[in-house]
Amino acid sequence: MAEILVYVDHVGGAVRKPTLELLTLARRLGEPVAVVLGAHAGETAAVLAEYGATRVLTNDAGEFADYLVVPKVDALQAAVEAVSPAAVLVPSSAESKEVAARLALRIGSGVITDATDLEAGDNGPVATQSAFAASFTTKSRVIKGTPVVTVKPNSAPAEPAPAAGSTEPLAVSFSQEAGGTKVVSRTPRASTGRPELTEAAIVVSGGRGVNGAENFAIIEALADSLGGAVGASRAAVDAGWYPHSNQVGQTGKSVSPQLYIASGISGAIQHRAGMQTSKTIVAINKDPEAPIFDLVDYGVVGDLFGVVPALTEEIRVRKG
Template identity: 80%
Template sequence: MAEVLVFVDHVDGAVRKPTLELLTLARRVGEPVAVAVGAGAGGTASVLGEHGAVRVLVSEAPEFGEFLVVPKVDALAAAVAVVSPVAVLVPSSAEGKEVAARLALRVGSGVVTDAVDVEVVDGGVVAVQSAFAASFTTRSRVSRGVPVVTVKPNSAPVEPSAAAGAVEALEVGFSELSRGVRVVSRAARESTGRPELTEAAIVVSGGRGVNGAENFAVIEALADSLGAAVGASRAAVDAGWYPHASQVGQTGKSVSPQLYIASGISGAIQHRAGMQTSKTIVAINKDAEAPIFDLVDYGVVGDLFQVVPQLTEEINTRKG
């Protein structure tokens, strides 16, 4: 059976959820072969095997921690040469897209970004994308070489499927270019205890209508009641009300959760570009003419400082 490479996103051996989703998708078009690199990569094998990886190609060379991006491209290019896959699937993060683009150029192929599914049509792998707030579905095929596809988080369920997960050492030759940018220091980001924004199944975002950093506590309370991540519009971030790392939009992060709740966000196109593929969208805004209401599945016209606390209270009551 044809094999599909899946690039593993992990932290010291702890596999992140988008990779497990990729393994679910990969099984639809072939046998998944995982590529895990960096410190702790060998520790990913059991989890990857439980979720369908027939093989796990591992390299723990120090270059992956010392240098940026290019060593990972070197590893994937080596894996392509070893496996001859029908496709390469990569998580659709900022780094993932750069790795995918560099890999496609390296192997003389094409890249499709932000896919939500993959399928086999007439013997070839086709990437499915959702556009214009899921109003349209596009299907794209790479016309030359091995398709390199980045897939948005939350595009597929995590479905365990036991496979061998046999560990194999991956021999990687690092180019001089891979040593072009060295990591000189790292600082751990302070944990909020909430899910990662781009991976969360539920996102609650606040915008200009929140009217101050101190008022984001209302948004955080709703998010915590739902086990959600907190996002913010560019207006809120530029005003200094919330960290830039939480910005959703064209110049921020793209999210595609099962549920997106926008509070006090007008719905400018720059924000919509980052969340319009969310499965269900709810907006709370006191302006009935706000553009966000053209996009939503459910809209509440009202003051967020009245609506959101009531919603939070009701959720907590039902949980109790």
């Protein structure tokens, strides 16, 4: 059976959920071979094996932490040359998409970004994508070289399927360009205790209708009652009510959770581009003609300042 390379996203040896989803998708196409780079790489093997990795290739060189992007491209190129995989799967984060594009150029292949599903085809993997702000769904495949595909978080459930997960060292020769951009300092992001926005299964977002930074507390309360992340529309971010890192939309982050709740968001195309692939969409808006209602599964016409706190309280009561 063909082998599928999976680039592992981890933090200090803790494997992030999108990687486990990639392993699940990779099993549809062949035998997953995980590639883990950086410190604590060896600590990931047990988890990766639990989710189907037949082999785990590791390299803990300091270059992966000290320099940006290129060392990772060098390593993935080495993995492609060592394994000759049928495809390379990469999480759809901002950095990983740059890694994927550079890798595809290096190996003379094509790249597909932001896939929402993968299936085996007669001539290689077939990727499902959303186009034109998710107005259309397309199916694409790479027709030259080894396909490199980035996949959006929450595109598939992470399903365990225990495999060997044998650990093997990956030999990497770093290119001259690898030291081009050095990391000189890091500032840890303050933790909110909430899941990462792009990885969250539930996202609650507020827009212009929230009418002030102080009122985002009710959006946060609903998100916390559901164990979800907090998002914001561009209008709310531009007004300074919430950080840009939480912006959902074409110029912000793209999310695809199981549940997306839009509160006080009109539904402009810019926002829809970042959330329209969500599995279930709920909108709360006092304007019955708001464009957001054209794409929702459930819509509530009402004042969010009454609806959102009542919903939060009901969730807390039912959870006991």
